Amino acid sequence: MSTRTLRILLVSHYYPPHVGGIENVVRREAEGLAAQGVEVTVLTSAERSSxxxxxxxxxxRVAAWNGTERRAGVPFPVFSPALLATALRLVRGADVVHIHDCLYLSSWAAGLAARLTQTPYVLTQHVALVDHPSGLVRAVQRTVYRIAGRALLRGARAVFTLNASVARFVEAHGARACYHLANGVDTDRFRPAEDSGEPVRARERLGLPAGRVLVLFVGRLVPKKGHDLLLAAHRPDAGYDLVFSGGGDIAALAGRPGVHHLGALPPEAVAEAYRACDVFALPSTAEGFPLTVQEAMASGLPVITTDDPGYSPYELDRDQVSLLSREVTVLDAELRALAADPGRRARMGKYSRAYAEKTFAWDDHVTTLLAHYRGGGEHR
Known part of the structure; x- marks a missing residue:
């Protein structure tokens, strides 16, 4: 198959303008592949079909009900009955199907359609089991992975993972060929400030205070992301303010001194928020290698995130990235220390940017995908 005639179907439960990490990854893959001459179709959800x-x-876009996300913070669109017929039609017209995550109805429909039409498919698994506070949600996850997840993973020609923990998870659930593939990041959009005045202007536009060290959190305000840990660690006398960008448990932020909420921002505004702030913190759990961490690194911010053993393939310098346990006292001590040490923040930020430019190039990501679509790539 030549690049110009290659037909790829990307399958994702969400796609922009819905805000989130997976949908941003899928859009960059889709647009990067299209720029290489590939014929790209995306199958996803929306309130109305289009x-x-x-x-x-x-x-x-196939019509879907998204009430589970709005009411309970569970991102699981319930598609209309048209999903399977649409998936069959699109899969028949594809050379390769690329499914993102095996937990969603869109993934199951595309996997079944690929089996019925004998179309090869690959799969990116972004996370393992999510430690959701609801026991019911955890039980549903386990059941889905044992049944539909295992079937999807076993049938995939290649399974891409973002870290070692997810790799072990998918291999335990039947993945036959597992590959580490880091997401890319737009290092032109997500970049350090060009001069000392740019953060000042960004703070003015975003309504953030001048003269304070600002610690930024980007993501949904749900327990697995760790926003509650940051709130528990923060004190008005800590020497820094917290800035949150994302939807979810907004009520938890209300009335707290030194805590600012920007809402769910579009990508350009999120990029500006990174440049307006001094530190990025995301004490999340059970995530691949969070896209927001990559964006923060590309923006030249010092990063505080969870010490996840699954991050070992990235070989991060622990002196330049704060990898911590999810403990309030530990977060409190590190945030206070960074807020009081501008020299250390500058060194960590310089490392972040250099690492992102070297490791998170979208062109390399797309080139790797193309090799796998054509049947190449080394197992590792």
Whole structure:
């Protein structure tokens, strides 16, 4: 198959303008592949069904109810009955199907359609089991992975993972060929401030205070992301303010001195928020290698995140990235120390940017995908 005639179907439960990490990854993959001459279609959800051309990508949205996310913070769109017929039609027209995560109805429909039409598919698994506070949600996850997840993983020609923990998880659930593939990041959009005045102007536009060390959190305000840990660690006399960008448990932020909420921002505004702030903190759990960490590093921010053994393939310098346990006292001590040490923040930020430029290039990511779509790539 030549690059110009290759037809790829990308499958994701969400796609922009819905805000989130997976959907941003899928859009960058889709647009990067289209730029290489690939014919790209995306199968995803929306409130109403539609078919549109977006930046060289055909986006097919199937109507879905998204009440579980709005009411309980569980991102699980419930598709209309048209999903399976749509998946069958799109899979028949594809050379390779690329499914993102095996936990969603769109993934199951595409996997079944691929089996029925004998179309090869690959799968990116972004996370393992999510430690959700609801026992019911955890039980449902385990059941889904044992049944539909195992079937999808076993049938995939290649399974891509973002860290070692997820790799072990998918291999335990039947993945036959597992590959480490880091997400890319737009190092032009997510970049350090060009001069000392840019953060000042960004703070003015975003309504953030001048003269304070600002610690930024980007993500949904749900327990697995760790926003509650940051709130528990923060004290008005700590020497820094907290800035949150994302939807979810907004009530938890209300009335707290030194805590600012920007809401769920579009990508350009999120990039500006990184440049407005001094430190990035995400004490999350059970995530691959969070896209927001990559964006923060590309923006030249010092990073505080969870010490996850799954991050070992990235070989991060522990002197330059704060990898911590998810303990309030530990977070409190590190945040206070960084807030009081501008020299250390500058050194960590310089490392972040250099690491992102070297490791998170989208062009390399797309080139790797193309090799696998054509049947290449080394097992590792």
């Amino acid at each position: 078919v549109r051309e977006e930046n060289g990508v055909r986006v097919v």
